[in-house]
Amino acid sequence: MTLTPTASSAKSKAADAAPGEQRLPRTLLTPEDHLEILKQLYLARYFDVRLIKEKKRGRLRGTLYSSHNQEAVLVGSLFGLKSTDWISPIHRDMPAFFMKDLRSGWDNPDRRAMSIEEVCAQVWCKSGSPGRARDNWSHIGKKSAGIIHSTSMLAGTIPVAAGVAYADRLDGGDAVILTYNGEGSTAQGVFHEAINFAAVHKLPVVTIIENNHWAYGTPTHLEYPLQDFARRADGYGIPGSIADGQDVFDVYDKVMEAVDYARSGKGPSIVECKTFRAYGHGDHDDDRAAKYRPVEEVERGRNRDPIAVCKSYLVEKGYLTNAEAEKYKAENKSAGETTDEDFPPEVVAYLKRGVDFALKSPDPSPEEGGMWVFREGA
Amino acid sequence: MTLTPTASSAKSKAADAAPGEQRLPRTLLTPEDHLEILKQLYLARYFDVRLIKEKKRGRLRGTLYSSHNQEAVLVGSLFGLKSTDWISPIHRDMPAFFMKDLRSGWDNPDRRAMSIEEVCAQVWCKSGSPGRARDNWSHIGKKSAGIIHSTSMLAGTIPVAAGVAYADRLDGGDAVILTYNGEGSTAQGVFHEAINFAAVHKLPVVTIIENNHWAYGTPTHLEYPLQDFARRADGYGIPGSIADGQDVFDVYDKVMEAVDYARSGKGPSIVECKTFRAYGHGDHDDDRAAKYRPVEEVERGRNRDPIAVCKSYLVEKGYLTNAEAEKYKAENKSAGETTDEDFPPEVVAYLKRGVDFALKSPDPSPEEGGMWVFREGA
Amino acid sequence: MATVAHEVGIKKNYLTAIKEAIYEEMGLNPGLISIGEDIGILGGAFGVTEGLQAQYGTQRVIDAPISEAAIVGTAVGMALQGKAVMAEMQFIDFISCGFDQIVNNMATYHYRTAGEVALNVTLRGPAGAYGGGALYHSQMNEAWFAHSPGIKVVCPSTPSDAKGLMKTALRDPNPVLFYEIKELYRLRDIEEELPEGDVTVPFGQASVRRAGKDITLVSYGQTVYHCLKAADILAEQGLEAEIIDLRTLVPLDEESIKSSISKTNRVLVVNEAPKTCGFAGELVARINEIAFEHLDAPALRLTRMDTPVPWAKPLELFVLPSVNQIVELAQRLIRY
């Protein structure tokens, strides 16, 4: 099943829009869509919380780059994509691997994404993942699902996205490719080369900059002379917009505008989502981060939990009652403070499916280490 | 001797300025400066013409990337520098090696530049050059003269310029570093990384983009989505100005503004000089260039010879009589059409000094090939 | 295209052979895209792609910005989407600017994905010294890539090998780095009639360019010709050198090397790249592993000195292997 969330095709399903929002993409979302979005926020948060806990118990091999508090960027950007679109998540975007195309049905077997089982198998370093635990859990992907595998080298997937876009267009496709990047990664040379190339060829590549105001231990003013990383777009003559990264609907609006722009052949653009990193750079950095990051900044971020922001909006719009909003209280809590009761049961069950699969999945066998350097039988 | 061509110090020497030009850097140039600039244009042209002829006769080993018709960019940008400033010329900027700091006296032994002898020795592949003919003639330089050596890898000297600027500032210096780049080279990743770094640290680096509308056989619209490469600056929040690269005084104005801005601690900027490549990319490309470049474009460029443009301005300003302007007619001619009579005799004599030196300079001895991989005696 | 149609009885040069291969493969495979700096309008710095864009259009023959990392990275993306890609580096020296995308992204994609994604990308470009190209237009940097698992490395020395190997490269589902020796591009001496029809040369098979019993000279690319000249001189002294032209470095034809050494009991590897960690050293190590018992003298190598390639001719020749040096070393090994 393919979603076509463009203005024309989705118009019939449009919910009533407040006057000021008339032309925003969100006005075409149904009430159910709004609730689905909230549920997806819970899912992303729960995945992260669960991993944080597992990691603390020493059960996981990799470094965890928590997406806690940045979930609105993922959910808001992914929600309007078509199944045939592509994404390239990086270290801090792990929920994206299984949340792509989620709108086409959490249990839809044809969903063009990685399954929760596959993702969990990789997290647990097992052979049940498409990459058979050959690369680190944050570098996964799946060609057949339209997910580009990243290397660790930041911004390195943007040219790949451009290439996919070029080839897809040549084949008559209309896929849009969404790449995710931290704001610090925009200083890489390959960011420049790839976006320049995409701009020259008006390729449907949307570059999302997750500006969480820190690149590891370096604050933004040492990475870039301006505050708004969207301004990087100006050097390429392409649009650069800014979204409130804690507000899933603002992200949805800005990204959908960029996606529509791209799909209609106008070319690439940049969407900067201002957001906030809840923890250290990785889980190994939590203690040090507490020292290098000003307390006020941490507080300021904590107070804008994307789940809370979403809920108030839904209540305001009348899609959620106050009582319903109080039911699951995952927001404004650290991972350790949450329990399974803070999340909708279907979210907990979904992840459980993945973890159960992972735990049963065997380790890859040693000899696989020597395999697949080349495709044989050329 | 150090020139200080900033507004305050040079005011006393200022020539009378037309009302509209009141605040332009050029208004502080004396009549003699104006005539010197014209002479420098002749010198740059004569160097190029001579090399073209030598190359045609098969006497030179390297590829010649002619600067014919682009001389105003070099002369105009170099004229206002202080002796302590640095430059990094690239393949098409060979006259810059010996024209740096020329204002401090063509025969000034303390001039902070390469001598014409040194440059010619390198062109003739001889040991009398500082680099002892170890690298190609277009990659020369001299640390003690403030000239950064380029590799072939385009835009690769910009980070070096940033490093020199950083270190010089740390030492209390006020040097400005001018880097030259073709418009095509701005697509390199290192261009982005280096200018971003310079912008973050407000380093006194001025990036000159010589937009001659072709990068080898590729027209600008395949290199960059915008027409004005100065717009690259916008992505870094730094100033980007555009100069008429055929008008040496416009180049002087725009570059001096950028230099003053840099020297006063405000940071880097970009100056795009729109210019025109007279020949092929290199001398090996002349025949093919005649096929891939539209005739009208070639004509349009030919009709704006920087020597002619400079002369009319000087006549208009009353610094040159019509008769004087007619004396040396190097302009609007191809290299082959010019003779020594088309150039002031001091220009011809200056180059002769260099060539004579080069011809007498011995070949480097073979064993030198194995030397200087490392600095010994560490 | 008249320039590329097969013509019986006509000798063709190395460049034309490569050009023909690319033309033919672009024709045979509509999913093959070519990308590189100045390959379209200009037809390539050396003319390898002359006329290609006129024939196959601007969509399939892309004039890229001067962005090696983007060229490689987009090639990876196109191949990920199922295309075959020929990507030209204007000079192989500039490959350093796209290095990360090659070694960390392209080379490893198949490995990381446990075989889901194979990338049919051929990176090719002019390489090699002896032509006055100085530091940045003379490199042979194949060792960097031979040391990066997941890339096949090819370097032909004759027109027919160049054509056949290029066709194989453009069909191979794996990344291939294809070293073209620019000093051979238009060398009259080596022109030859190309085999008729769609003939490929397989990877991993060396070619014995001259048979001999006294010493084995192992080489590829330009230095094969140095070896051939040295063999002539040695022959005047009654010494018969066998010359192995590897043609592909990865995969390597160990069998041919071994069987030659088992006959000659002596081997010299000749290579124009810098000595330390070059492919010559690799060959010496392999030979030690596979043919030590056949060696009556140490397996030696003759390489460039550990220097860049300098510009002035006396300097350039000083640091590079010469025919005389091969002769002397061969004599010494035979006398050992």
Next chain:
Amino acid sequence: MATVAHEVGIKKNYLTAIKEAIYEEMGLNPGLISIGEDIGILGGAFGVTEGLQAQYGTQRVIDAPISEAAIVGTAVGMALQGKAVMAEMQFIDFISCGFDQIVNNMATYHYRTAGEVALNVTLRGPAGAYGGGALYHSQMNEAWFAHSPGIKVVCPSTPSDAKGLMKTALRDPNPVLFYEIKELYRLRDIEEELPEGDVTVPFGQASVRRAGKDITLVSYGQTVYHCLKAADILAEQGLEAEIIDLRTLVPLDEESIKSSISKTNRVLVVNEAPKTCGFAGELVARINEIAFEHLDAPALRLTRMDTPVPWAKPLELFVLPSVNQIVELAQRLIRY
């Protein structure tokens, strides 16, 4: 700084040793600048530069943007202007993103300028596998740089070597690539008291880590410890392995290797980088050149397989050299 002052009788780890060297050299040489990602405010991903910025200020300890090419390129510029520079790569794996500036600009500057410009730049960073770092946090890519003339390459395996070599690197007028083994950073077993005072370790001198007469094991970095463990096992069988820890690869101490082999007549090179064109192959080739007549068995190498470093532990261990493999190969060579 209490953390770095010399303390008699206190054992220090490998990381602290490097930290002390940098602190001391920053103190001794006001012209030394440090640059890298997250080295200031954070104090480095591993804490090597912890407190350095507080001590020496933001001007001399620069938190760079994520721009490896700019880091190397600006280091070149600073050194050109007369500074000494310590530039950190957050993981040595990311050096690929600054590759061109290293091999084509930094490495060749002295050569190109016939000695006018020597660049005192030390590029250093955490390297090595065996820790679950997967493809991009496990590399040993020293062979790329050993193959690029003009760069010294260093890789210590003990705290005191790390400190002494780092001091030498930061004073050497030439570019140095300094491989720090991150699995050794905090390894308790190898902690040691550091020599008092301003003690340097010269480049080009290997260290004999264990004396023996039956076989020479040549290694550096992490695999030195694999060799030491293998030697213990061999000793139980009455076989005495001599272990050479190279410490610097470029320049290479050929003398120590040769004199050891002249005694043992057998040699095994152990190295964790991929096999083809790795430094192990180079060593085998060198040994052939300098000690062939002493060899009673082929000079062999044990390396990583020609694969990237995979993530899952069984995979990682499968592709990397192990103690058991060393023991077996050594036995085989001794029996040869």
